[in-house]
Amino acid sequence: MPPGQEASSAGWASSSMLERDLELTESDFTRIRQLIYERAGIVLAEHKREMVYSRLAKRLRHHGLTRFGDYLARLERQPAAKEWEAFTNALTTNLTAFFREAHHFPLLAEHVARQSGPVRVWSAAASTGEEPYSIAMCLTEALGPRAKEARVVATDIDTEALTRARAGIYPMEQVRKLDESRVKRFFLKGGGERIGLAKVRPELTEMVEFESLNLLAPSWAVKGPFDAIFCRNVMIYFDKSTQAKILARFAPLLKPDGLLFAGHSENFSYISEVFRLRGQTVYVLTPKR
Incomplete structure (x- = not known):
């Protein structure tokens, strides 16, 4: 053993070395990957084993179980059980922020400003609400008085995330990342027990409709x-x-000149002929021939 290694490693162990109190077999992990794919379309890679263990372990302990196999058997015996919702929530990743991928919002503002009639936008992966509220702020700024007629439909498969989204309460350090003018216009600062928190103003929450959707x-x-x-x-x-x-199901839900906004690491050009890239991870419907 190299000199000094005893001191540096004493009292420490990698995650693979830690003794686990719950049994997760190879077949259990394979079955979990199949079930979440069938239930939510999520493809779990082989290296997600540690994540799966840590997230689902809470559900096993909640039910007093020690083996993942028993938990999965219970789920499969009850296809309509409420626990399926908790299972899906546990394996859903919610990484979001206000005005994330900021270059999309000026494009949205420019687009809706040209529209006549009430504006409607769908946030199809609303998570804890930062994206749909950012859209609502953008519409308010772009449309002026017309924003009262605008609506944002916000959906997500994660019911726990949607509960947080509907509450519209966020840590102040997260909200402070916005322009000061937006903080003053769209948020209420908490006091007393709510110190350090900010709540989305009612005029903004009224624009957003949250619904669970797979x-x-x-x-x-x-x-x-x-x-x-x-x-x-x-x-x-x-x-x-x-x-x-x-993507094929999105197409009939968009207006002929509507925009589809994708994530920075997503490319739909080689997946579907229904949409064509307009630029900056924004897609439009491909004209019918």
Whole structure:
């Protein structure tokens, strides 16, 4: 052993060395990957084993179970059980921020300013609400008095995230990243027990409708037409065939000149002929021949 290694490693262990109190077998992990794919279209890579263990371990302990196999068997015996919702929520990743991928919002503002009639935008992966509220702020700034008629439909498969989104309460350090003018215009600062928190103002929350929606469901409750659809940083969790099916279902819900906003690491050009790239990860419907 190299000199000094005893001191540097004493009392420490890698995550693979730590003794686990719950049993997760290879077949359990394979079954979890199959179930979340069937349920939500999410493709879990082999290296996600540690994430799966840490997130689902809470559900096993909640039910007093020690083996993942018993937990999965319980799920499969009850296809309509409420626990499926918790299972899906646990394996859903929510990484978001206000005005994330900021270059999209001036494009949205320019687009909706040219529209006549009420503006409608769909945030198809709303997570904890930062994206749909950012869209609502953008519409308010771009439309002026017409913003009262604008609506943002915000959906997500994660019901816990949607509960947080509906509350519209965020840590001040997160809100302070916005321009000061936006903070003053769109948020209320908390006091007393709410110190350090900020709440989205009612005039903004009234513009946003939150609903639970699984993009893999055979039917969607949302109704078009929309001036724009935001589906950013969610398609990366699906395989190409699932992506193509979802894109085909987006098409009839968009107005003929509507915009589809994708995440910075997503490219739909090689997946579907329904949409063509306009630029800056923004897509438009391909003209019919």
